[in-house]
Amino acid sequence: EPVQARGMDIFGTLQSFQAVKDPETGTHYLFDGTRSEGVHTFKANRMPENAFIILSALLGMTGFEVESRNNFFYDPSAVSAHVNAGKVYDYYKKVHGRDSLDGEGMKLVSTVHIGSKWNNAAWNGKQMLYGDGDGTRMISLSGGLDVIGHEMTHGVITNTADINYENESGAINESIADILGAFAENKTGEDLWLLGEDIWTPTTPGDGLRSMSDPGSVYIGGYTESGYYPDHYSKRYIGELDKGGVHINSSINNKAAHLITDGGTHYGVSVTGIGKTKAEKIFYRALTHYLTASSDFSQMRQAAIQAARDLHPDRNGQPSAEVNAVMAAYDAVGVQ
Ligand SMILES: CCC(=O)Oc1c(C)cccc1C(=O)O
Numbered sequence: 001e002p003v004q005a006r007g008m009d010i011f012g013t014l015q016s017f018q019a020v021k022d023p024e025t026g027t028h029y030l031f032d033g034t035r036s037e038g039v040h041t042f043k044a045n046r047m048p049e050n051a052f053i054i055l056s057a058l059l060g061m062t063g064f065e066v067e068s069r070n071n072f073f074y075d076p077s078a079v080s081a082h083v084n085a086g087k088v089y090d091y092y093k094k095v096h097g098r099d100s101l102d103g104e105g106m107k108l109v110s111t112v113h114i115g116s117k118w119n120n121a122a123w124n125g126k127q128m129l130y131g132d133g134d135g136t137r138m139i140s141l142s143g144g145l146d147v148i149g150h151e152m153t154h155g156v157i158t159n160t161a162d163i164n165y166e167n168e169s170g171a172i173n174e175s176i177a178d179i180l181g182a183f184a185e186n187k188t189g190e191d192l193w194l195l196g197e198d199i200w201t202p203t204t205p206g207d208g209l210r211s212m213s214d215p216g217s218v219y220i221g222g223y224t225e226s227g228y229y230p231d232h233y234s235k236r237y238i239g240e241l242d243k244g245g246v247h248i249n250s251s252i253n254n255k256a257a258h259l260i261t262d263g264g265t266h267y268g269v270s271v272t273g274i275g276k277t278k279a280e281k282i283f284y285r286a287l288t289h290y291l292t293a294s295s296d297f298s299q300m301r302q303a304a305i306q307a308a309r310d311l312h313p314d315r316n317g318q319p320s321a322e323v324n325a326v327m328a329a330y331d332a333v334g335v336q
């Protein structure tokens, strides 16, 4: 039956959350039945990540129940994954009126300790998966609420536009995951625009895996001419690596989202921001009403403009401030 359980998350903060207790054995499981069909969090064995990702997608293998004693869970990565999945569930329910990833309350399954020192997180089409990080570049990735928001948004994407995960479409897929993942985390100031800042380089404060407000401030290595993430369409990566640059070119659309929200002048183009509350609804509506599997950057622009027009109609034949912000932001990053 449902019980209130407790455990330490990866930052050493005591968390209280929903679990269930097997009346026969008295064993507790990390299953929260209060959110639709539930939030169920597992741990992997020492199976290599590639095997786990495929077997869990093909056979629905989820790993093992997380052990507990006296209703206390001693696996911080699992506690973080469980609590953060609940938070992102609540974000989609409260802000977008969406019941889980499929809109029909599907169970949210996560598995932690994937692979060995794995500096990755993944959505395998069925569930979320989190590595422990190598301890230097990353720590346990389930500790990043925006990381979990990113993975769960991949799940929303799969159940909506199902955008192809390569080339320009893949970059849009990645960017929507970053945008709604960051908005789900809902931090303020610069941290809102950093991805993975809580689990990235524990000894270096203030940095992150990617930056939406200043993509070019993050070094990515040899992929791009500059070695930094692109903040303009003319600087996009064109090549085979990273499935055609899905984690690289996403920064171009991320920058557009930042400009739409906070405003700013970028390459001489000025944008008047419209705020997070309007921006998140525009991108969610673009994803659920206009984007398709083959959408590219230009179609992302058109989808965002149409979604903005739906939510903020023209007045006396003039575009609203919201539509103007979207158009200017895409102008600023060089996407027509
Ligand atoms: C912000 C979350 C994120 O980018 O997760 C990934 C990581 C850390 C490595 C490789 C792939 C992904 C992903 O989910 O795209």
Ligand SMILES: [Zn+2]
Pocket: 150, 154, 174, 177
């Ligand atoms: Zn991703």
